[in-house]
Amino acid sequence: MYPYAVTARILVLGAGFAGLELSTILSEELGERAEVTLIDQSDSFMFGFSKLDVMFGHASSASARLPYRNFVKPGVRFRQETITTIDPNARRVKTDAGAYDADVLVIALGADYDVSTTPGVVLGENEFYSVAGAERMRELLPTFAGGRVVIGICGAPYKCPPAPSECALMLHDYLVERGVRSSATITLTTPLPSPVPPSPDTSRALVEAFGERGIELFTNVRVTSVDAERKIAVLDDGRELGCDLFLGVPKQRAPDVVIASGMTENGWVTVDPRTLTTRFEGVYAVGDLANTGAPKAGVFAEGAARAVAKNVIAKFSGGDETAKNPGAGSCYIEFGAGRIARVDVDFFSGPKPTGTFQEPSPALRAEKQLFGASRRARWFGMNG
Numbered sequence: 001m002y003p004y005a006v007t008a009r010i011l012v013l014g015a016g017f018a019g020l021e022l023s024t025i026l027s028e029e030l031g032e033r034a035e036v037t038l039i040d041q042s043d044s045f046m047f048g049f050s051k052l053d054v055m056f057g058h059a060s061s062a063s064a065r066l067p068y069r070n071f072v073k074p075g076v077r078f079r080q081e082t083i084t085t086i087d088p089n090a091r092r093v094k095t096d097a098g099a100y101d102a103d104v105l106v107i108a109l110g111a112d113y114d115v116s117t118t119p120g121v122v123l124g125e126n127e128f129y130s131v132a133g134a135e136r137m138r139e140l141l142p143t144f145a146g147g148r149v150v151i152g153i154c155g156a157p158y159k160c161p162p163a164p165s166e167c168a169l170m171l172h173d174y175l176v177e178r179g180v181r182s183s184a185t186i187t188l189t190t191p192l193p194s195p196v197p198p199s200p201d202t203s204r205a206l207v208e209a210f211g212e213r214g215i216e217l218f219t220n221v222r223v224t225s226v227d228a229e230r231k232i233a234v235l236d237d238g239r240e241l242g243c244d245l246f247l248g249v250p251k252q253r254a255p256d257v258v259i260a261s262g263m264t265e266n267g268w269v270t271v272d273p274r275t276l277t278t279r280f281e282g283v284y285a286v287g288d289l290a291n292t293g294a295p296k297a298g299v300f301a302e303g304a305a306r307a308v309a310k311n312v313i314a315k316f317s318g319g320d321e322t323a324k325n326p327g328a329g330s331c332y333i334e335f336g337a338g339r340i341a342r343v344d345v346d347f348f349s350g351p352k353p354t355g356t357f358q359e360p361s362p363a364l365r366a367e368k369q370l371f372g373a374s375r376r377a378r379w380f381g382m383n384g
């Protein structure tokens with residue numbers, strides 16, 4: 001515990017990986033002396049990877065939703081409200097229920113989906129990145145009797161670079177189990193040059209797994225539109241792919257309310273990648289919406305949130321603000337048949353990003369389970 005009185009009003013916008021971790025640390029370190037308000041429009045949190053589980057029927061949506069009413073931390077009050085305006089100069093935020101002034105403002109509203117520039121991609125209909133989309137796929141997939149499936153990415157950067165590859169491998173298993181794999185084709189298209197660019201070994205292992213399963217991979221291409229009537233997905237190089245079922249990864253950017261605040265460039269908030277400070281005094285941006293150059297993934301959001309929490313405490317307790325966003329983290333990758341691999345990615349230590357691959361193993365399956373369970377316990381007090 002810190003010896004100094006912290007009297008700052010700390011306003012945290014968004015209770016995802018970044019907002020939950022940041023608020024938890026502030027509560028742990030400051031206890032009742034923290035004056036933290038955490039705002040989110042939703043009543044519950046869901047891990048990104050749980051969307052794949054929901055989609056393929058491995059978990060119910062209800063069990064994957066972690067209700068914010070269970071996020072109970074000394075010194076932190078949670079408000080379920082929608083943020084409607086952010087004034088970073090005044091550190092003033094309006095919601096659908098009121099207004100808040102802050103000494104420290106942390107914006108952690110994640111990446112939003114922008115389907116306006118990809119005709120034919122409809123949220124909650126033919127994508128699997130939103131909760132509604134994953135739930136819709138869960139209804140739709142059991143009715144799929146065969147045909148051409150395209151898993152298509154509509155823009156980069158996007159959350160969790162390995163997730164579309166995981167989706168392809170899990171879809172293969174799902175169709176095999178249902179006895180319809182031989183009457184289906186699976187094509188994955190990505191704007192990236194390989195499935196996981198910082199880690200050639202991970203990319204190689206994924207490409208090999210695709211080859212073994214007859215999954216076709218197109219790299220360096222983006223889906224620009226989907227035409228349900230003509231049953232095609234159109235790529236940015238002009239190619240048209242026959243498509244009976246489209247599983248989309250929508251184009252992403254910071255939420256509209258953040259863009260309207262004037263803090264973004266090219267759709268993302270400009271920050272110092274190592275401190276997450278913005279050009280506005282006392283205003284930080286953390287997680288997927290911040291342009292740090294590191295991947296948009298929960299583990300990276302958490303690492304950044306830890307650095308901000310330490311520096312915010314230091315700022316108000318007379319300490320040195322020396323904590324740095326590591327830009328490093330481990331991502332678990334579903335390789336199909338319940339096998340899980342890991343890639344340890346590091347974006348800031350060397351001259352270029354690196355990624356070390358660990359082959360799928362039972363130990364990594366247990367590790368991934370622990371990753372989820374430990375956050376459920378730490379943030380939501382849910383054991384088991």
Ligand SMILES: Cc1cc2nc3c(=O)[nH]c(=O)nc-3n(C[C@H](O)[C@H](O)[C@H](O)COP(=O)(O)OP(=O)(O)OC[C@H]3O[C@@H](n4cnc5c(N)ncnc54)[C@H](O)[C@@H]3O)c2cc1C
Pocket residue numbers: 013014015016017018019039040041042045047048049050051052081082083084108109110111128129130159160163255257286287288289296297298299300301331332
């Ligand atoms: C299919 C899939 C699989 C994934 N797998 C992994 C994985 O295995 N490992 C990993 O590390 N990451 C994974 N991710 C990525 C991970 O989910 C995100 O990177 C992470 O959630 C980002 O955290 P964040 O705090 O920045 O934003 P989020 O977790 O997105 O939180 C943002 C919050 O802001 C709230 N919000 C937005 N706008 C408003 C508003 N106007 N008013 C009020 N509240 C608002 C939202 O409700 C949300 O709760 C995956 C993502 C997907 C989609």
